Structure formats: structure tokens, C-alpha cells
Amino acid sequence: xxxxxxxxxxxxxxxxxxxxxxxxxxxxxxxxxxxxxxxxxxxxxxxxxxxxxxxxxxxxxxxxxxxxxxxxxxxxxxxxxxxxxxxxxxxxxxxxxxxxxxxxxxxxxxxxxxxxxxxxxxxxxxxxxxxxxxxxxxxxxxxxxxxxxxxxxxxxxxxxxxxxxxxxxxxxxxxxxxxxxxxxxxxxxxxxxxxxxxxxxxxxxxxxxxxxxxxxxxxxxxxxxxxxxxxxxxxxxxxxxxxxxxxxxxxxxxxxxxxxxxxxxxxxxxxxxxxxxxxxxxxxxxxxxxx
Numbered sequence: 510x511x512x513x514x515x516x517x518x519x520x521x522x523x524x525x526x527x528x529x530x531x532x533x534x535x536x537x538x539x540x541x542x543x544x545x546x547x548x549x550x551x552x553x554x555x556x557x558x559x560x561x562x563x564x565x566x567x568x569x570x571x572x573x574x575x576x577x578x579x580x581x582x583x584x585x586x587x588x589x590x591x592x593x594x595x596x597x598x599x600x601x602x603x604x605x606x607x608x609x610x611x612x613x614x615x616x617x618x619x620x621x622x623x624x625x626x627x628x629x630x631x632x633x634x635x636x637x638x639x640x641x642x643x644x645x646x647x648x649x650x651x652x653x654x655x656x657x658x659x660x661x662x663x664x665x666x667x668x669x670x671x672x673x674x675x676x677x678x679x680x681x682x683x684x685x686x687x688x689x690x691x692x693x694x695x696x697x698x699x700x701x702x703x704x705x706x707x708x709x710x711x712x713x714x715x716x717x718x719x720x721x722x723x724x725x726x727x728x729x730x731x732x733x734x735x736x737x738x739x740x741x742x743x744x745x746x747x748x749x750x751x752x753x754x755x756x757x758x759x760x761x762x763x764x765x766x767x768x769x770x771x772x773x774x775x776x777x778x779x780x781x782x783x784x785x786x787x788x789x790x791x792x793x794x795x796x797x798x799x800x
Contacts, residue, residue: 652694735753
């Protein structure tokens with residue numbers, strides 16, 4: 510250790526990308542809350558934190574825009590911070606901040622669990638590590654998935670930045686699924702991940718030949734239009750067709766956890782996202798359900 514003398518100068522270098530999240534009002538649907546834990550329904554299209562391939566937000570450059578006095582676009586954690594500081598009937602004025610114990614992809618909707626304090630963070634993180642927290646997703650995939658249920662046990666590894674693939678030398682990854690409904694060209698699944706690897710559900714479903722019906726990274730399309738589902742579809746003159754859904758066909762439906770050691774397990778459900786619900790209704794109407 511070097512001793513500092515009179516007149517010595519110390520320079521501290523803060524890595525690019527290091528930043529504080531500022532509270533920002535966002536509409537939040539609170540599904541569960543107590544003094545230590547918060548569960549919210551995250552909408553699709555909003556990153557929980559800035560994604561690695563986006564810096565601090567789409568179209569925002571840290572080094573240039575911060576120097577110009579601009580602020581990064583809000584992320585979901587900014588909305589959580591605003592809620593805890595200013596709106597929560599149990600936490601406002603206490604200086605609490607959201608502590609993420611798991612993540613959802615930007616274009617995945619559904620229930621997100623957040624700890625409010627270090628004790629809850631340790632307790633929930635321990636449950637994830639011990640695999641006692643149960644998560645259930647709803648996924649629409651391409652093709653007819655055979656059988657009624659199965660387990661996918663394929664290790665995963667990261668390839669290029671932010672993208673995953675199956676590899677026997679990768680980390681253990683286990684996903685269970687059950688058939689919910691079958692349509693002409695599509696299958697609706699209940700998916701239960703037993704491990705929590707990055708993009709696990711998306712990569713596993715691709716690996717069995719049934720990628721998410723909308724997944725630009727691992728699947729076959731970036732949107733689903735009514736014209737591709739309805740045989741006699743006629744476009745309105747002079748109007749551009751808008752997609753039924755243009756994000757991942759994946760919804761985090763349920764999570765079962767123990768809020769604190771002296772409290773029993775509870776299950777929190779997130780209502781089906783509007784665009785996913787609309788897509789399923791269209792499939793039931795125009796794509797005959799197969800037996």
C-alpha cells in the first residue's frame with residue numbers, strides 16, 4: 510500500500526456505464542406488496558435495466574449525450590424507484606430502493622419480483638439459488654408440439670455478446686413444458702424453467718424445433734399480422750396493416766415464493782398481456798384448434 514504525502518493527487522476513474530438510476534414516474538401495476546417485497550406486472554417493450562447492447566438506452570450514447578446535458582430514457586427500474594420513494598403506501602419516505610433478484614427480457618411481459626431491502630434480497634436470492642422459487646410462463650411457439658409434456662435438459666453457453674446457444678460444455682439448463690392449446694401452425698405452452706439462464710426458454714424452444722412465434726433473435730419472424738392468419742383477409746385501402754403482436758410471444762404468468770422465512774409460500778399471477786390475449790383470441794377464431 511502506498512502512503513500519500515502532502516501535495517499528492519488522487520485520480521478516481523469511474524468506468525463508462527457506471528451510473529445512478531434516477532426516479533421516473535411510470536405506470537406500475539402492483540400485484541403484491543408488503544414491507545419487504547414488491548411484485549409488479551412488467552409490460553413488454555420496457556427494459557428492466559439498460560440492456561448491454563443498448564448502452565443506457567436505445568439511441569442514447571453515454572459519453573456524448575451525458576456531456577451534452579441529456580438524460581438517458583427511463584427504464585423500468587427508474588419507475589420502481591419512483592414508486593418506492595413517492596407512491597408506495599408501505600415504503601414512501603423510507604429511502605428504500607429496488608433490488609433486482611431476477612430479470613425479464615425487455616420484450617417479455619409479466620410478473621417481476623423485487624426486494625426492498627438487503628434482508629429480503631438475501632432471502633429471495635437464496636430461494637432462486639436453491640431453486641425453490643417456481644416460475645410459470647405462457648409461450649406461443651411455431652408448429653405442432655407433439656406429446657403433452659416434456660423436459661428439455663440442454664446446457665447453455667454465451668456465444669456473441671448477449672446471445673446464447675446449447676452446448677454440452679455449458680451451464681446446466683432445464684425447462685419443462687406442457688401443452689395448453691394447439692392451433693393450425695402454432696402451439697400454446699405452459700413453460701416452467703427449473704434453472705434461470707439467460708434466454709433459456711427461447712433457446713430451449715428453438716432447440717426442439719419450436720421457437721417462439723415472434724422472436725427476431727432466435728425465431729422466424731419479428732411480428733404476426735392478421736393477414737397471415739385469416740384466409741380471406743382484405744386490407745383497408747390506403748392503410749398500412751399493423752401487427753397483432755410485435756414482441757416476444759412470452760408472458761411471465763406466475764411466480765411462487767416465500768416473502769420472508771416466517772411467512773408461507775404465496776403465488777402471484779400477472780394477467781395475460783393485452784397483445785398476447787388478442788393474438789390467442791384471433792388464433793381461436795381463424796386457426797382451427799387441432800385435436
